[in-house]
Amino acid sequence: MTDNTTTDEPTWGIELTPEHPPERIAELAALAENEGYDVAFTSSHYFNRDPFVTLSRMVEATDEIRLGPGIVNPYETHPVRLAAQTATIDELSDGRAVFGVGAGDRSSLANLGIERDSPLRRVLETFDVARDLWAGETVTHEGTFTARDASLNLESCEIPTYVGAQGPHMLRMSAKHADGVLINAAHPKDLEWSAGQLEQGLADRPDEYGEFEALAFASVSVAADETEAREAARPPVAFIVGGAADPVLARHDIDREAASDVSAALERGDLTDAFGHVTDDMIDAFCIAGTTETVADRFEAALEHVDGIVVGSPLGPDLEDAVVRASEALEQATARTEK
Template sequence: MSIRFSLRVNNDLDLPTLTGLAVAGEAAHIDQLWVSNDLMLRSAPALLGALFQKTTRLHLGIGIMNPYSVHPAELAMIAATLQEMSEGRFLLGLGAGSGEFLSWIGIEQDKPLTDTRAALRAIRALLAGERPIDADGAGEGWTRDAYLRLTATHVPIYIGAMSPRMLAFAGAEADGVLALLFPPEHFTTASEIVAEGAAGAGRTMSDLDMPACVWLALDEDRAAADRALALKLAYYGAAFSPYLLARAGLTTADFTPALDALRDGDEDAAVRAITPQMLSLGISGDPDAVIRRCRELVGRGATHLSFGPPLGPDPVAAIEMLGRLVLPEVRRSA
């Protein structure tokens, strides 16, 4: 069985750092690199425009953009432009986004699934050289003048999904699904829901790409790896899906002490507030520990493993270690 690998990084990184990660990813034979577009950080479209000039083989994606803070027409413009610039290496991640982050700028997620579905259909129509007004379910407000004045192109669209309904929709309509797995073992349930959605639309899982999206911290020093993962969990934990946290026996409120400590600038206190139960939401440790968890995911049917932040205390060293020690062993056992 052939296994694919990808990396996911946050858009808090500056371009030199991100370039180093992308170059290391190509050297480690990584297939894809996804850059988040979280609010109030760096612009992922701008970063990818530069990264395409620094890489030759790596597929680069934005994971994810939402139709609330950026209109679907502009999402289609971004996708078409980056696909043209990259000569076919661009991937678009689309989803409803974080309700908590959107609240920072006064935006409410009125109908997350409905709005994401409408955006997908509108973007698809625009990229194909068509008009959303003619596309079923593309939403309201489009006129005959709403079409891209560019050559038609295809851009794979991955849906960022956590809830069962969003997962089923992704299976039915998307080219891929970015399902954050907290904990990683949630892959079994998530993939079953995606498969059911695909079957309902007359598709199979071979019609889409479903990476097993986990958070990773890899280092020869396990304590250092655990600390790196704990700091990411402290910042983002309160924004995680309540549905996923409940499956792990946790709530968003459980992360409040860690987040408060970060706000106070006390990283040590934030790390102490992350319990072993919280830490198990991701994968952390030395190469042997990471290989074991990856093999478990492959055993659950994963054919694409996607490693998200922090990657490790030293992300470039972690990527090098992935390519040299982890990925070959996972491939051999697949």
């Protein structure tokens, strides 16, 4: 685990992907709250439903669970607008909002003709400006984006920022500046390596920034049947592989050409072909997939390196069943780590 953790017990998080109507995602959020999850993130992809509209429904269906986008990027939407949208969720939820922000998926942005330039600076500037706006300040900013005399017509608030990260520089930056990190990884090898990068960032973290929380934003697919769970893992693994850097692929002995086939299909927008190129080795490296018992074992291994786990998409072939099974697996893994 990292230093400066926020709690003794691991944080239980869940990612709910709005590929389904907001009403259903809200029902899943209510189920997750009932099952003991601490935070629910709603993912953001241009081809799915709007995350903030979905979050507003999640607010109505829940009472205590923290809620936020996970992960939005400051390229498709202007950072000031993201700050306003997140602050609106915080207002609606009586202070339960969190802000999950990252550089975005390169292949998805390419489909929209958007160049992901200066990702580290843009993410840092995004949540720096957001913090000032949430504090009630009027902001003028000239950097990777422009904002002149910008302010929010909302009550001031404090919203924790979690940076989606995988590469060394983004990991270190998050540990130095953000409230937490959502590590795009599921395998202990990647999480152990990431923890080392975070420690470097924490060494330079100002004391006034307070505690820092490292969460594994792990793709998880859990079901009663191992084969069905692994098959449901193909879509998220494809997106992970499509954006994976060469050192990450090498860490798991994933063939670069095979990964390129996945990436090329994603950039063409041919999702079926991309999912078909996902191999068993890719699933093993980039997803926690299997039965409740298998997943609990993998969670336990992951918790040696992080402060909590966000159960990421797809969850499993049956979403309601998977929400419950993942909570059971988290409970088992948490109990083991406390012994």
